[in-house]
Amino acid sequence: MQTTPCVNVLNVSFWYGSNQALFDVNMTIPKHAVTAFIGPSGCGKSTFLRCLNRMNDRIDGAKMTGTIKLNDQDIRNRSVSVEALRRTVGMVFQKPVPFPMSIFDNVAFGPRTHQLARGRALDELVEKCLIDAALWDEVKDKLKSSAMALSGGQQQRLCIARTLSVSPDVILMDEPCSALDPNSTHRIEELITRLKNEYTVIIVTHNLQQAKRISDMTGFFLRGELVEFGASETVFGTPERKETDDYINGRFG
Amino acid sequence: MTSLASTPVLVQRRVLNALFQALCGICAIIAIAVLGYVLWFLFRQGITYFKPSFFTRLPDNVNPVLGGIKHSILGSVNILGIALSISIPIGILSGVYQAEANGKLCQFVRFLTDVLNGIPSIVIGLFIYAIWILPYAQKHPGQGYSGIAGGAALGIMMIPLVMRTTDEMLHLVPQSLWDASLALGTPRWRTMLFVVLPSARNGIVTGVMLALARVAGETAPLLFTVLGNEFLGPITGPVDALPLRLYKYATSSDPVQNAMAWSTALTLILIILILSILARFLTRAGKRS
Numbered sequence: 001m002q003t004t005p006c007v008n009v010l011n012v013s014f015w016y017g018s019n020q021a022l023f024d025v026n027m028t029i030p031k032h033a034v035t036a037f038i039g040p041s042g043c044g045k046s047t048f049l050r051c052l053n054r055m056n057d058r059i060d061g062a063k064m065t066g067t068i069k070l071n072d073q074d075i076r077n078r079s080v081s082v083e084a085l086r087r088t089v090g091m092v093f094q095k096p097v098p099f100p101m102s103i104f105d106n107v108a109f110g111p112r113t114h115q116l117a118r119g120r121a122l123d124e125l126v127e128k129c130l131i132d133a134a135l136w137d138e139v140k141d142k143l144k145s146s147a148m149a150l151s152g153g154q155q156q157r158l159c160i161a162r163t164l165s166v167s168p169d170v171i172l173m174d175e176p177c178s179a180l181d182p183n184s185t186h187r188i189e190e191l192i193t194r195l196k197n198e199y200t201v202i203i204v205t206h207n208l209q210q211a212k213r214i215s216d217m218t219g220f221f222l223r224g225e226l227v228e229f230g231a232s233e234t235v236f237g238t239p240e241r242k243e244t245d246d247y248i249n250g251r252f253g
Numbered sequence: 254m255t256s257l258a259s260t261p262v263l264v265q266r267r268v269l270n271a272l273f274q275a276l277c278g279i280c281a282i283i284a285i286a287v288l289g290y291v292l293w294f295l296f297r298q299g300i301t302y303f304k305p306s307f308f309t310r311l312p313d314n315v316n317p318v319l320g321g322i323k324h325s326i327l328g329s330v331n332i333l334g335i336a337l338s339i340s341i342p343i344g345i346l347s348g349v350y351q352a353e354a355n356g357k358l359c360q361f362v363r364f365l366t367d368v369l370n371g372i373p374s375i376v377i378g379l380f381i382y383a384i385w386i387l388p389y390a391q392k393h394p395g396q397g398y399s400g401i402a403g404g405a406a407l408g409i410m411m412i413p414l415v416m417r418t419t420d421e422m423l424h425l426v427p428q429s430l431w432d433a434s435l436a437l438g439t440p441r442w443r444t445m446l447f448v449v450l451p452s453a454r455n456g457i458v459t460g461v462m463l464a465l466a467r468v469a470g471e472t473a474p475l476l477f478t479v480l481g482n483e484f485l486g487p488i489t490g491p492v493d494a495l496p497l498r499l500y501k502y503a504t505s506s507d508p509v510q511n512a513m514a515w516s517t518a519l520t521l522i523l524i525i526l527i528l529s530i531l532a533r534f535l536t537r538a539g540k541r542s
Contacts, residue, residue, distance in 0.1 A: 053436060055432060055435070055436060058435070082438075083438040083439070083440055084438065085438070086435065086436055086437065086438035087437070087438035090436065090437070091432075091436035093429060093432060093433060093436075095429055097427075097429045097430050097432075097433040099430070099433070099434065099447075099448050099452075100448070100451050100452040101451070109434075109437065109439070109447070109448075110437040110438070110439070113437065113438065113439045113440075113443055114438065159433070162433075162437065163436075163437070165437075166437055166438060
């Protein structure tokens with residue numbers, strides 16, 4: 001496995017007002033690999049994921065300390081534009097949220113925002129993203145129709161295509177399959193495995209089997225602390241900490 | 254084993270349920286019946302003169318039967334057009350401000366617009382009269398009343414309504430839609446303009462139409478601003494409007510013109526109805542594409 005670091009996390013703590021959600025998190029996330037975060041609800045894994053593209057900036061009273069470096073660049077440096085950061089660190093959410101526009105416009109929205117392509121080049125870019133997200137064959141004849149009419153699984157793949165459209169380095173996924181049926185889940189998992197050749201994928205999941213199946217690295221969060229972080233076979237096979245062992249064997253959580 | 258037979262509690266529940274269901278049904282029927290009665294009455298009274306010539310002729314005070322309300326329809330449409338072009342941009346943009354900004358100033362603005370909403374329409378007419386028409390008339394004797402001023406008065410009345418609807422509709426847009434757009438690196442203004450506003454569009458259009466329907470029947474603010482006219486005149490001078498014509502015909506000493514007041518009322522109601530249906534149709538067509 002390739003081990004070039006992509007994201008370096010140093011002593012990150014996070015507060016919602018006076019409520020501390022993350023305690024001194026440290027980790028190094030490798031490039032071109034799938035890293036999964038597991039843990040019970042409210043353990044801080046989604047909060048941590050949203051720190052990586054500064055989605056928490058908008059929340060009133062939120063505060064973060066520590067350093068997050070993306071390719072050796074501090075993402076909270078004043079010279080970093082949050083728009084450029086979010087372009088580089090894309091995000092797919094739990095519930096598929098297509099924009100209220102056509103399928104084509106959904107995927108073209110990001111490239112238009114960042115003025116990456118227009119005209120024929122934009123058409124090609126949209127096609128490429130839809131192919132990469134394994135959706136092209138299903139929608140190629142109805143690109144102009146509303147994205148709202150797609151099924152849940154198709155919508156989620158559309159959201160992935162939309163994320164790919166601005167050519168990110170890192171893709172964050174916040175429980176991307178929890179609203180989908182097993183069949184759609186399977187397709188998304190295949191997709192994730194394929195995506196890691198080009199992108200660094202970081203995924204939060206409640207589905208331990210899923211984390212085991214698709215991830216190279218796994219981090220276990222509990223009550224805002226990163227209890228264990230390491231290669232997935234180690235975390236799921238011979239965990240170092242008792243809490244991890246209890247959790248993955250269903251003894252609590 | 255638990256008995257499957259009815260118990261006194263269950264019977265009581267069922268009776269209460271039936272009772273309240275009936276009560277809700279009766280109240281709904283009463284509400285609809287009132288509307289139905291108004292429409293039916295209006296239709297029966299107004300249909301006499303509701304014919305093509307009524308819409309293509311001007312009032313005829315010598316031979317009232319030959320009269321019509323052409324200029325009143327055109328006047329109302331123009332005045333409402335002006336009201337729309339004032340209230341839509343100001344109302345929607347201030348609604349966006351209300352939805353997005355927070356803090357003391359925002360609460361203060363919200364309070365002020367509530368106050369504006371509560372101002373009687375005749376006071377707004379008087380206000381336009383005092384700051385616009387009177388000073389102009391003093392400089393140019395015999396002039397001052399105009400359709401534009403009337404449109405401005407109605408536009409001012411619509412602003413708080415449009416603003417409030419926009420604010421409420423924007424609050425209904427789920428946070429997840431914001432997140433999805435911002436996560437692409439989309440700036441806030443672009444997210445608002447191209448993602449959030451379009452998804453709130455149907456509600457906003459409905460709100461604008463309701464506001465328009467409300468001011469379309471306003472008479473008081475027009476008395477001080479557009480004055481009314483027996484002839485077709487330019488929008489920069491005194492013009493006629495349907496509510497004013499209705500009032501004039503209804504208070505006329507001629508029984509034919511009295512009957513024509515009903516036809517005028519019917520026309521006003523139909524125009525509002527057509528506008529509402531059109532808005533529904535437009536938003537539905539937009540949703541499909």
